[in-house]
Amino acid sequence: MSQVRTVSSGTGSVRRSMGHLSDRTTTFTCAVLMMAAVLVVGLNLLPSDHALHVGDATVSLLGKYCCYMLLALAVDLIWGYLGILSLGHGAFFALGGYAMGLYLNAQGANVDGWQAWLGHFPLAMLAVVLAPGLLALVFGWLAFRSRVTGVYFSIITQAMTFALMLAFNRNEMGVGGSTGLTRFRELLGMPLNSHAMTVALFVASLMAVLLAFVVCRMITTSRLGRVCIATRDAEARTRFLGYRVEHVKLAVFVVSAVMAGIAGALYVPQVGIINPGSFAPLFSIEVVVWVALGGRATLFGALIGALVVNWLKTVLTTEMPDAWLFILGGLFVVVTMALPQGIAGLAASLRRNRGGSAHE
């Protein structure tokens, strides 16, 4: 199972075959996600006085977590496998969110001009994909072409999301200024606050996570995935072998940005608001922390990290709202020192110790 593709120790772990390995991890994760969907929807159907009943509020919360998981997957894809530390993925998330917000805004309300176009569902979905995708394409093209790497890349991604935050704060942008977009009523003709819509959005978000996971696995277990790892660990050598490292980076970066955009688009109808705060540089950094905590370059580590941290955040911010950032920071420090491979790495080493078998 452990897909931690960094050399873990001198024990010489043996990987027997590529094929089985990829199938097992993907099947297992998909099964878990499916079961989670069935379980939550099933428990939601129980009578509301039943002890195991899961209320709409919880379903909605879980749907929100799914969006975060999807965002974390996007970050792990490029950070874990390509070594590109993007501290601006919140921007792609927010752009997808704004595209969805504009669509919701155009329902019933009389907006005009370009925003009216986004009132058509297919066009809005296109915008959800294109807005983050094109930004990533242009930004990535400029950055990778001039061989901006490492911490410099991280810094300019922070600058990018900060600049977008300032831009979206302005009223002239016509997207709600600092208040953003809110008071959405319906999606595809169904009221947003209805029970059916809550469940539908949760299921859609979970399926999006599942689909994205499969796509990420397809990429990372392909030869392209091996080129990514090669690029991460020895870029010049990979280039010397004849691979167009810049093209690889750009392609994966765009795929990752689109995934983040879809996460944002699913997030907005579930929380009912999108504002420039989503572009906040700090949010992008938080996402990286989720992935680091869960375990880099494992994909499922990103899922676990996003879920655990956000669940903790929900619990702790109601208990002690001021302490959250300190707790998150502390957690990050402890985990990077004690568990450099994150939760997924811990799980893998526990399995190894117990089973004694080195094959994954």
Added chain:
Amino acid sequence: MSETLNRLRDMARPDRVFDFMVPDVSPVDVRHGPILYMEDVTVSFDGFRAIDRLNLTIDDGELRCIIGPNGAGKTTMMDIITGKTRPDSGQVWFGSRHNLLRLAEPEVASLGIGRKFQKPTVFEALTVFENLELAMAGDRRVWTTFMARLDHEGRARLDEVLETIGLEAERDRWAGVLSHGQKQWLEIGMLLMQRPRLLLIDEPVAGMTEQEMHRTADLLNRLAGQQSVVVVEHDMGFVRSIARHVTVLHQGSVLAEGSMDAVAADPRVREVYLGAEEERHA
């Protein structure tokens, strides 16, 4: 005129560097002579002649050792062959058809000249098998790489190279856990995946154990014949164990050439190189 401009623009494109795996249409022509021919090559760095009227020919399928004291110009000679350094004068031909001085580094590589640098760099987080797979010649575009599946021919080639470098048993181990010597062989294997005609290998046994050195000698001996191999090496014992033909370089030009024994008996060689070497080892 506009064609020249286009060519120039193409060369200026930052992504062009990566094109060198594309197989060259015109094969190397060795019907009328050697695979590598260097004549009167001279290079100066700030007035200092690192290579001074060097003449060297390598025959097809030959295994040649180049020895010489530090600073003799061995690495510089390889830089010239691979297009990394341009000589001030002289000629360098690959077969009788390709003038290497007109070609850029990637083009030289695509003609089938593989070079192993001194420090081994393999992809540590990939297995031995995957390292070789990435080095396999083929289409390197993003989408084709994503869709790529190993076909029969590729698999056969991989197994063949694995056997040649003697790493069959390590096939599915991470390259990061290999010994220093095994990493060197893996890197030679990665060069072989591209089916080179001429291999340039700089100091392959530096840092190897005695046993690893023996295996490396075996490997290089097996490689010769199928491709030409030029080895630069300091270790005299090693050179003695592989070389049929040795060239001694000194101050940028050839001091002596011949069998190891003949060269070792040459008083000039003893003076500038072997003597010093033996003193150092004594």
